[in-house]
Amino acid sequence: MARVFVYGTLKQGQPNYRHMLNTAKGVAKFQGRGRTVEKYPLVIAGKYNIPYMLNIPGTGHHVAGEIYSVDDQMLQFLDEFEGCPDMYQRTPMSIEVVEWEGKSSAPGERPAACRVMECFVYSTTTYQPEWVHLPYYDNYDSSGKHGLSYVLRESRD
Numbered sequence: 001m002a003r004v005f006v007y008g009t010l011k012q013g014q015p016n017y018r019h020m021l022n023t024a025k026g027v028a029k030f031q032g033r034g035r036t037v038e039k040y041p042l043v044i045a046g047k048y049n050i051p052y053m054l055n056i057p058g059t060g061h062h063v064a065g066e067i068y069s070v071d072d073q074m075l076q077f078l079d080e081f082e083g084c085p086d087m088y089q090r091t092p093m094s095i096e097v098v099e100w101e102g103k104s105s106a107p108g109e110r111p112a113a114c115r116v117m118e119c120f121v122y123s124t125t126t127y128q129p130e131w132v133h134l135p136y137y138d139n140y141d142s143s144g145k146h147g148l149s150y151v152l153r154e155s156r157d
């Protein structure tokens with residue numbers, strides 16, 4: 001099993017969450033919520049309003065998301081789905097746990113320095129240079145007041 005932190009359309013209530021529930025693609029077990037230890041720019045870019053965490057540590061916000069434990073099959077599905085390694089690259093990042101459901105000891109009750117775990121995150125270094133000038137978000141919501149609703153793959157032309 002691998003640990004993955006999702007911050008975009010794969011979160012609960014977001015347009016691609018259904019893939020996390022699709023057992024034909026493998027298993028994804030919700031473990032808790034967290035945020036990136038480092039700051040990153042999270043932007044919504046392109047004509048399909050796709051969220052991207054730009055891999056520029058130190059700029060932007062601590063980004064909120066959900067932690068899942070996934071099996072190899074789901075990890076492979078997510079790599080394909082996220083266009084990894086072209087669109088996004090999956091790299092380990094330090095995530096501070098803010099809420100925990102897993103049954104190993106509750107990180108929420110530990111001192112802050114002990115609440116950190118390494119998770120895979122789909123961020124990108126292959127972004128268009130002008131994207132760094134877009135607004136930065138700390139908690140992605142496709143139907144947020146920015147008005148930039150995500151365009152599902154099957155609705156693109």
Ligand code: PCA
Pocket residue numbers: 005006007008009010011051052082088122
């Ligand atoms: N899907 C991945 C990366 C961005 C996106 O929309 C995620 O939710 O973490």
